[in-house]
Amino acid sequence: xxxxxxxxxxxxxxxxxxxxxxxxxxxxxxxxxxxxxxxxxxxxxxxxxxxxxxxxxxxxxxxxxxxxxxxxxxxxxxxxxxxxxxxxxxxxxxxxxxxxxxxxxxxxxxxxxxxxxxxxxxxxxxxxxxxxxxxxxxxxxxxxxxxxxxxxxxxxxxxxxxxxxxxxxxxxxxxxxxxxxxxxxxxxxxxxxxxxxxxxxxxxxxxxxxxxxxxxxxxxxxxxxxxxxxxxxxxxxxxxxxxxxxxxxxxxxxxxxxxxxxxxxxxxxxxxxxxxxxxxxxxxxxxxxxxxxxxxxxxxxxxxxxxxxxxxxxxxxxxxxxxxxxxxxxxxxxxxxxxxxxxxxxxxxxxxxxxxxxxxxxxxxxxxxxxxxxxxxxxxxxxxxxxxxxxxxxxxxxxxxxxxxxxxxxxxxxxxxxxxxxxxxxxxxxxxxxxxxxxxxxxxxxxxxxxxxxxxxxxxxxxxxxxxxxxxxxxxxxxxxxxxxxxxxxxxxxxxxxxxxxxxxxxxxxxxxxxxxxxxxxxxxxxxxxxxxxxxxxxxxxxxxxxxxxxxxxxxxxxxxxxxxxxxxx
Numbered sequence: 020x021x022x023x024x025x026x027x028x029x030x031x032x033x034x035x036x037x038x039x040x041x042x043x044x045x046x047x048x049x050x051x052x053x054x055x056x057x058x059x060x061x062x063x064x065x066x067x068x069x070x071x072x073x074x075x076x077x078x079x080x081x082x083x084x085x086x087x088x089x090x091x092x093x094x095x096x097x098x099x100x101x102x103x104x105x106x107x108x109x110x111x112x113x114x115x116x117x118x119x120x121x122x123x124x125x126x127x128x129x130x131x132x133x134x135x136x137x138x139x140x141x142x143x144x145x146x147x148x149x150x151x152x153x154x155x156x157x158x159x160x161x162x163x164x165x166x167x168x169x170x171x172x173x174x175x176x177x178x179x180x181x182x183x184x185x186x187x188x189x190x191x192x193x194x195x196x197x198x199x200x201x202x203x204x205x206x207x208x209x210x211x212x213x214x215x216x217x218x219x220x221x222x223x224x225x226x227x228x229x230x231x232x233x234x235x236x237x238x239x240x241x242x243x244x245x246x247x248x249x250x251x252x253x254x255x256x257x258x259x260x261x262x263x264x265x266x267x268x269x270x271x272x273x274x275x276x277x278x279x280x281x282x283x284x285x286x287x288x289x290x291x292x293x294x295x296x297x298x299x300x301x302x303x304x305x306x307x308x309x310x311x312x313x314x315x316x317x318x319x320x321x322x323x324x325x326x327x328x329x330x331x332x333x334x335x336x337x338x339x340x341x342x343x344x345x346x347x348x349x350x351x352x353x354x355x356x357x358x359x360x361x362x363x364x365x366x367x368x369x370x371x372x373x374x375x376x377x378x379x380x381x382x383x384x385x386x387x388x389x390x391x392x393x394x395x396x397x398x399x400x401x402x403x404x405x406x407x408x409x410x411x412x413x414x415x416x417x418x419x420x421x422x423x424x425x426x427x428x429x430x431x432x433x434x435x436x437x438x439x440x441x442x443x444x445x446x447x448x449x450x451x452x453x454x455x456x457x458x459x460x461x462x463x464x465x466x467x468x469x470x471x472x473x474x475x476x477x478x479x480x481x482x483x484x485x486x487x488x489x490x491x492x493x494x495x496x497x498x499x500x501x502x503x504x505x506x507x508x509x510x511x512x513x514x515x516x517x518x519x520x521x522x523x524x525x526x527x528x529x530x531x532x533x534x535x536x537x538x539x540x541x542x543x544x545x546x547x548x549x550x551x552x553x554x555x556x557x558x559x560x561x562x563x564x565x566x567x568x569x570x571x572x573x574x575x576x577x578x579x580x581x582x583x584x585x586x587x588x589x
Contacts, residue, residue, distance in 0.1 A: 137209055174467035180205070196290045206247055219237045237252070288309035306352070398485065408424070410422045442456050451482055490509050506519055516532070
């Protein structure tokens with residue numbers, strides 16, 4: 020069983036198209052029956068969550084609103100609540116796209132990007148026919164025509180706009196669907212080019228403030244453009260506001276924030292993912308119902324914003340309700356299957372009779388949902404011998420150089436040196452140690468240039484346990500992200516091996532090292548010289564072949580030959 024759970028929000032629009040009432044969380048102000056939500060079915064849903072924990076992850080809370088009444092909340096009970104209510108979206112959600120029409124008053128969705136002056140400085144010298152025909156509409160509907168998806172490759176570049184426009188467009192734009200996060204980035208770049216403002220800055224007075232959304236940040240590319248396709252961080256309940264805004268046809272507190280016609284256009288089908296797919300397969304998949312403008316169509320005549328690992332913003336027009344989910348799931352269709360089996364039929368239009376037994380059962384299930392702690396274990400005899408010592412790790416792609424441990428009253432204080440950065444993180448024994456770190460959280464996009472640059476430190480919770488006398492396990496949860504990571508240290512005679520594993524890619528990377536005062540003591544400084552053109556390559560090879568080099572200096576002089584300057588151990 021996994022040690023994480025999932026969180027949901029339900030909302031229903033009031034008769035006046037108003038918003039929800041902000042009530043204290045962690046309570047049940049009204050019985051589900053008074054909100055037309057069948058408590059018995061919700062109890063089964065909660066039970067299903069317990070059974071499905073291996074697929075549901077790092078959750079925030081479960082809430083449904085009906086005519087401004089909170090029905091119930093589910094929290095990660097074992098984590099402090101004020102830390103656990105911010106989610107990191109991996110996809111730009113509805114607000115940005117819905118504001119495109121107002122923003123680009125001089126640019127219709129059918130305008131061709133290459134024929135406008137927006138990116139004149141970044142266009143390739145020769146325009147292909149497909150690039151010349153690429154429209155804003157094709158960016159919105161993920162039908163650019165590039166194949167395969169170039170997002171990960173382009174994100175390594177220093178100029179994403181230029182790299183995107185230089186990427187071949189294989190199919191005529193608008194004819195084939197292929198999910199392309201850099202298409203969304205290009206929409207963000209258009210906003211910034213046209214308005215002179217970052218997308219986040221443009222939206223703040225026009226969208227976020229009217230909806231009462233604060234404490235928002237967004238990742239940028241190397242040139243300071245909001246990445247668009249991922250990295251927008253805001254609270255889960257604020258995600259629900261976007262959904263309810265669309266449910267209410269763009270209206271909020273009596274004000275028309277978005278044109279109703281645009282809401283309809285943006286949420287209607289624009290392209291089918293796989294037209295030749297057998298109908299039976301289409302009927303069983305929420306990824307084969309068609310795509311809109313940066314939104315997906317779903318079964319049961321619904322539509323959604325959709326982020327990696329199960330960040331869902333679902334709008335149920337026929338139920339006059341919305342459903343928002345924050346999760347870390349590796350089978351997102353399975354999450355939808357639970358929604359259609361338990362949530363959708365539980366939302367009913369007719370009042371239900373009071374059912375105290377069902378409400379009590381629901382409360383019991385909710386109370387049982389928690390984020391379990393790693394079990395507290397007896398301290399290893401190694402604690403005294405490794406406390407205060409430094410582990411030097413062999414050269415590695417992750418650039419992890421050293422780890423040191425200090426144990427103090429059921430808290431392990433880890434100092435981790437990665438590249439030029441040093442991070443200090445606390446881990447509790449039988450309890451979570453809360454704090455924050457500038458260490459970047461794991462993510463699908465962590466290799467992108469400028470990843471997490473300029474964003475605030477991450478709030479974290481750490482816990483440790485001894486799996487056996489020689490194995491120390493450190494669990495670190497990023498509380499504003501669905502992700503976590505585990506460092507498992509195996510102490511052996513004369514050495515240490517450390518397994519690094521994060522929940523984003525689920526891959527284990529094992530690094531070897533030594534405790535500084537034991538055995539081999541690596542060279543701390545190498546100075547070498549050689550003829551120009553060879554020195555750098557030789558120096559890199561020497562670093563790779565040696566263990567634990569902390570500093571390397573190259574000497575390059577314009578002479579035919581330069582002897583070795585020396586090799587010093589110390």
